[in-house]
Amino acid sequence: MWFSPGDFLAGMVGAGALFFAWRLWVRMARRRRLRELAGRLGMHFCPADRFRIGPRLPALLDCAGAADVRVYDVVYGVEHDRYRYVFAAEFTCGVVFTKRRCRRIVGMSEPKDGGAAGGVLVRMVDGQMPLIERYQLAAQVPNPEDC
Numbered sequence: 001m002w003f004s005p006g007d008f009l010a011g012m013v014g015a016g017a018l019f020f021a022w023r024l025w026v027r028m029a030r031r032r033r034l035r036e037l038a039g040r041l042g043m044h045f046c047p048a049d050r051f052r053i054g055p056r057l058p059a060l061l062d063c064a065g066a067a068d069v070r071v072y073d074v075v076y077g078v079e080h081d082r083y084r085y086v087f088a089a090e091f092t093c094g095v096v097f098t099k100r101r102c103r104r105i106v107g108m109s110e111p112k113d114g115g116a117a118g119g120v121l122v123r124m125v126d127g128q129m130p131l132i133e134r135y136q137l138a139a140q141v142p143n144p145e146d147c
Contacts, residue, residue, distance in 0.1 A: 030131065034073055037132055041139055043077030043084070051076065053108070057089060060122045063102065065095035075135065082109050086139045105131075107138030 003011070031047055038045040049071040058066040074087040085108045093102045107123040125138045 031073070033132055034075060034135065037135055038075045038077075041075065041077070043075050043086075046074045046076065047072060049074060049087075051085065053085060053087065054089075057106070058091070060108070060120060061089075061091065061093075062124060063091075063093040065099075066091045066093055068092045075139070078112070079109075081112050083112060084109050084139070084141065086135050102126075105134040105138045107141040109141040 031045070035045045051074065053074070054069045054071040057069050057071065061069075069089060069091040071087050071089050074085055076083070076085045078084070085106075087106055087108075088103065089106050090101060090103050092099055094100055105125045107125070108120065109122075110120045121141050123138055123141045125134045127134065129137075
């Protein structure tokens with residue numbers, strides 16, 4: 001049994017629409033879970049990099065040649081005299097031949113006044129545990145007073 005080109009096109013468009021709807025549903029479910037986590041942590045959620053963390057991040061990452069940094073799904077808040085962020089970061093790691101794309105959940109804490117003692121503290125979580133657990137682990141960035 002042969003399909004006509006019109007039937008084939010309709011099937012491909014339908015399959016594409018189903019895939020798009022599934023990806024949209026997955027993204028919305030992830031964002032809903034992150035909003036709930038942010039509420040439990042007393043923080044807020046933003047799906048985009050509203051704080052321009054991406055351009056500042058390569059110097060803080062634990063790999064040589066980090067480039068093309070993309071930050072998304074940011075959970076943010078203020079704790080005492082520090083801004084706290086927990087977010088997903090994608091970046092290219094490597095310099096010449098061994099370039100690869102990496103994804104990490106990053107917890108970051110920085111002073112409100114920019115140049116205060118303590119500086120920027122970063123905690124990166126990489127692993128196979130569920131997303132919410134990685135966010136909770138990354139949110140445990142220590143305060144400089146605790147160090």
